[in-house]
Amino acid sequence: MKRSSVIRRVVLAATAVVLAAGCTPWGDDTGKGTVSPAPTTAAPAPTSGGTGDDKPSSPATPSASATASTGTPSASATTEAPTGRILMKDGDENAQVRELQARLRQIGYFDRAPTGFYGTMTAGAVKGFQKKRELPQTGSVDETTWQRLLGMTRKPTAAELRPATTNKLDTPDPRCMTGRVMCISKESRTLAWMIDGKVVSSFDVRFGSENTPTREGEFKVEWKARDWTSTIYHTPMPYAMFFSRGQAVHYSADFAARGYNGASHGCVNVRDKAKLAVLFDQVKVGDKVVVHW
Structure with a gap:
């Protein structure tokens, strides 16, 4: 096989992999249902897609009364000390984090639907729980924190783990505070349609998987299609507003x-x-899109 043929096959294979990361291939900018031919050279790679009333635990150091009477720490003074082993922390995303959020929500420390992602909101809720129990306010969940929470809460139901209620909006990214912008938070899993810093409407949203991540950053609406079907996955995409190649x-x-x-x-x-149909009619080509954590 000639070297030129080999190079061409490698380039086309790389192009196919990149294009498959979005919902559709590169579309034309008319939004009329036609698709531009795939590039013959590799496309650029994606950029990154409480109210509990229990008593506080005893401190880890000996109490004055314990040492005065026995000369050694009392048993209760050491049993509640943090083990140091971290079970969950910022950046984790799994089923246990979802359970943590649901349990914190049961006792008033987490005021949104569980997402399974451990971000700043979850860390803040954990710190609040730890402060009330006079535990080290690390924002991470160690074994002591987890056991205290388990003792105060019950196993979450399926509805508590994945409630149908609307997620609470995240604090807007600074880039969302001017102009017309779809402000999209991966942490709270929400989209806020904002004009000059004011929220006009909001939506629950979900994103791509680890293998096909939703790109983060600041974009613009490139084109729109009221009725569209993915040319890769052949699934309907009504009210599509494209902002980053095929995404x-x-x-x-x-x-x-x-x-x-x-x-x-x-x-x-x-x-x-x-609600999205109404937003589709309001958003214009060129409006800003911000995807952030």
Whole structure:
């Protein structure tokens, strides 16, 4: 085989991998349902897609009364000391984090739907719980913190782990405070449609999986399509607003049916079709899109 043929096959293979990371291939900028031919050279790679009333535990150091009477620390003074082994921390994303959030929500420390992602909001809730119990306020969950929480709460139900209620909005990213912008938070899993710093409407959203991540950063709406079908996955994408090559904000029937049990192929899925239809008519090509943690 000639060297030129080998190089061409490698380039085309790399192009296919990159394009498959989004919901559709590179579309044209008319939004009329046609698709531009795939590039013959490799496309650029994606950029990164309480109210409990229990008594506080005894301090880890000996109490004055304990040492005065026996000369050695009392048993209760040491049993509640943190072990040092961290079970959950900032950046983790798994089922145990979702359970943590649901349990914290039961006793008033976490005021949004569990997401399974351990970010600044979860760390703040954990610190609040630790402060009330006079535990070290690390914001991470060690064995002592976890056992105290387990003792105060019950095993979350399926509805508590994945409630149908709307997620609470995150604090807007500074880039969202001027102009017309779809401000999208991966941590709270929300989209806020904002104009000059004011929230006009908001939505629950979900994102791509680890293999097909939703890109983060500041973008613009490149083109729109009221009725669109993915040319890669052959699934409907109503009210699609494309902002980063093949990635778009769009309605997802799968998200509406399964919630956070699933994931997109890189797009920002919305599950409220009626509300998204209104947003689609308000958003203009060129409006800003900010995707952040």
